[in-house]
Amino acid sequence: MFSLAEENYLKAIYHLEQEHNGEVSTNAIADRMDTKPSSVTDMVQKLAEKEVLSYKKYKGTLLTPSGRKIAANVIRKHRLWEVFLVEKLNFHWDEVHDIAEQLEHIQSEELVVRLDKFLGHPDFDPHGDPIPDKHGNVKRTEKKLLSECEKNQRGVCVGVKESSGEFLQYLDKRKISIGTKIKVLGKEFFDGSMIIQVGNDQFFISKKIAENLYVQTN
Amino acid sequence: MFSLAEENYLKAIYHLEQEHNGEVSTNAIADRMDTKPSSVTDMVQKLAEKEVLSYKKYKGTLLTPSGRKIAANVIRKHRLWEVFLVEKLNFHWDEVHDIAEQLEHIQSEELVVRLDKFLGHPDFDPHGDPIPDKHGNVKRTEKKLLSECEKNQRGVCVGVKESSGEFLQYLDKRKISIGTKIKVLGKEFFDGSMIIQVGNDQFFISKKIAENLYVQTN
DNA sequence: TAATATTTTTAGCTTAGTCTAAAAATAAGG
DNA sequence: CCTTATTTTTAGACTAAGCTAAAAATATTA
Numbered sequence: 395m396f397s398l399a400e401e402n403y404l405k406a407i408y409h410l411e412q413e414h415n416g417e418v419s420t421n422a423i424a425d426r427m428d429t430k431p432s433s434v435t436d437m438v439q440k441l442a443e444k445e446v447l448s449y450k451k452y453k454g455t456l457l458t459p460s461g462r463k464i465a466a467n468v469i470r471k472h473r474l475w476e477v478f479l480v481e482k483l484n485f486h487w488d489e490v491h492d493i494a495e496q497l498e499h500i501q502s503e504e505l506v507v508r509l510d511k512f513l514g515h516p517d518f519d520p521h522g523d524p525i526p527d528k529h530g531n532v533k534r535t536e537k538k539l540l541s542e543c544e545k546n547q548r549g550v551c552v553g554v555k556e557s558s559g560e561f562l563q564y565l566d567k568r569k570i571s572i573g574t575k576i577k578v579l580g581k582e583f584f585d586g587s588m589i590i591q592v593g594n595d596q597f598f599i600s601k602k603i604a605e606n607l608y609v610q611t612n
Numbered sequence: 613m614f615s616l617a618e619e620n621y622l623k624a625i626y627h628l629e630q631e632h633n634g635e636v637s638t639n640a641i642a643d644r645m646d647t648k649p650s651s652v653t654d655m656v657q658k659l660a661e662k663e664v665l666s667y668k669k670y671k672g673t674l675l676t677p678s679g680r681k682i683a684a685n686v687i688r689k690h691r692l693w694e695v696f697l698v699e700k701l702n703f704h705w706d707e708v709h710d711i712a713e714q715l716e717h718i719q720s721e722e723l724v725v726r727l728d729k730f731l732g733h734p735d736f737d738p739h740g741d742p743i744p745d746k747h748g749n750v751k752r753t754e755k756k757l758l759s760e761c762e763k764n765q766r767g768v769c770v771g772v773k774e775s776s777g778e779f780l781q782y783l784d785k786r787k788i789s790i791g792t793k794i795k796v797l798g799k800e801f802f803d804g805s806m807i808i809q810v811g812n813d814q815f816f817i818s819k820k821i822a823e824n825l826y827v828q829t830n
Numbered sequence: 831t832a833a834t835a836t837t838t839t840t841a842g843c844t845t846a847g848t849c850t851a852a853a854a855a856t857a858a859g860g
Numbered sequence: 861c862c863t864t865a866t867t868t869t870t871a872g873a874c875t876a877a878g879c880t881a882a883a884a885a886t887a888t889t890a
Contacts, residue, residue, distance in 0.1 A: 508701040
């Protein structure tokens with residue numbers, strides 16, 4: 395079993411590995427976790443003992459497959475709880491992170507299985523991030539900004555970049571939410587504005603909107 | 613803010629106060645918490661500093677009103693989560709304790725408010741124990757065994773003592789669950805058996821059944 | 831490539847919460 | 861009411877996880 399602190403280190407290293415794809419430096423971990431490099435060194439040595447990551451002095455660390463699986467499971471729980479908080483308890487997308495940060499450490503295999511079922515086996519959390527499956531595998535799909543899409547491309551809304559109340563209300567009014575299918579009907583060169591199709595409606599959106607909406611294209 | 617360990621001490625002391633109604637001894641706490649008396653002394657002195665309980669050497673402890681409120685809030689969360697686990701995730705009554713023991717420490721006022729609402733403001737947990745309100749007040753209702761009821765008394769089923777699969781199935785078959793109203797129509801002296809009314813049905817139950825069913829009489 | 835800057839590690843200290851062993855206070859029994 | 865038993869507290873040590881300050885390794889740059 396891994397302590398709360400250990401799980402948080404594994405999670406941070408997991409995310410840093412994706413971002414820089416490759417070894418993760420001591421300082422990068424300290425930064426991310428808002429702690430001191432010396433503390434990181436200690437913990438990383440302990441985790442290396444437990445064989446959830448490999449570590450060579452001054453060379454950075456890499457998760458082992460087992461470490462990666464543990465981290466992915468914590469992230470799975472975090473994201474499932476976020477779905478719960480938003481879908482069932484009607485929290486807003488931007489209010490749930492701190493609570494999920496606590497809930498992700500609850501230990502019970504069965505709880506995760508049942509929560510997942512209760513939520514209808516969601517693939518994405520309310521921010522559009524993919525939820526790893528029980529084996530720690532992530533559906534690596536291209537998540538990109540709507541503004542990066544070309545004419546005639548189709549995508550599914552999977553999240554937002556900004557999540558201010560105004561923006562969410564804007565989306566609400568146009569019936570855009572997680573899972574909404576969007577097609578780009580036209581795109582203007584000079585200002586980046588677009589005409590898109592949502593359901594049976596077609597409408598104009600500015601570049602600013604398109605730059606804050608994530609879509610998943612397949 | 614109180615640490616996980618502190619919250620657990622407050623909760624244990626709260627329960628012990630009810631049971632022995634009065635001061636709680638160091639050994640009693642150690643027993644309940646599965647720890648050593650010396651550890652209890654340390655913690656109790658720390659909590660006395662924080663003014664959540666009063667403590668005189670060798671004399672035992674008593675929660676202060678503020679300590680009692682904190683404890684009741686932890687218990688409130690524990691029981692709300694138990695309702696969630698049983699009602700929404702379909703766990704059995706006897707599987708939920710360990711998970712709720714973890715969930716009770718999640719810190720978020722708003723979460724509790726919303727969870728409570730989501731569950732329909734329940735008054736009792738799946739074991740029939742009352743859920744303290746947000747101010748820490750508990751509906752102090754007489755919870756007693758059905759076997760202790762007299763002829764013509766009415767009560768609402770609020771829990772079970774034993775919770776084996778067989779027993780739960782027995783209750784299920786007779787449509788008895790939390791909230792079910794029961795009236796004692798007759799009681800036999802020599803074997804403690806009863807005739808009871810449940811909805812429109814009347815039937816016979818043995819002493820053993822009556823001794824494992826908690827009812828709330830008003 | 832030598833000097834300087836940056837990163838990382840080590841050494842030693844701190845706090846929370848626990849433990850054991852021994853001392854002190856209280857309770858019980860003859 | 862004195863002796864013994866029980867309960868409680870104290871003293872000192874341990875572990876996990878963090879910190880600071882200094883030393884060591886690596887990177888950068890003139």
